[in-house]
Amino acid sequence: NAGVTQTPKFQVLKTGQSMTLQCAQDMNHEYMSWYRQDPGMGLRLIHYSVGAGITDQGEVPNGYNVSRSTTEDFPLRLLSAAPSQTSVYFCASRRGLEQYFGPGTRLTVT
């Protein structure tokens, strides 16, 4: 049971480039979400999904897209990276109240 996995662990992008952060879980959880962690800001919700085919915006969705074609996968897309998107990104899945987080992706946009 791998839990929640994220790839890549580290990424450096130039302003304007696009990329997809991958997230997968093997716990058959319906609820998945993406957070970003910034100093002094805690964990802020970007997008979430309550099941395959259903996504919704969180607190800071601008500049990010998501899709949920399967229960297992919940990729996060940056269409045109900006320096303000430099952050650590965490994917999480949940059944009930206990949420499981992946190890994170550290993204730097120059």
Added chain:
Amino acid sequence: DQQVKQNSPSLSVQEGRISILNCDYTNSMFDYFLWYKKYPAEGPTFLISISSIKDKNEDGRFTVFLNKSAKHLSLHIVPSQPGDSAVYFCAAIGLAGGTSYGKLTFGQGTILTVHP
């Protein structure tokens, strides 16, 4: 509008003493509260939770207290150990509807350092 606030960015405690981490919230629709612990280069992990119908929940060295009238909760760690050094996040969720329904809202985190 920060609905969950941890006003102390850091806390330093001697090994064996009590650590008290505080959290305040503004949304009265929150009815479940959780604490997560995060080590560097790892994702947060669940530590302990409390329902809004209770005022205390205990799990080993960890106790969470909830004061609904003050919209305040605290995490007590007794005795503190060096391995407890981590970032602690408070989180809240609404289960009965409203804008907080189903979504975990986190505080800014408090860095706890336990000195040997």
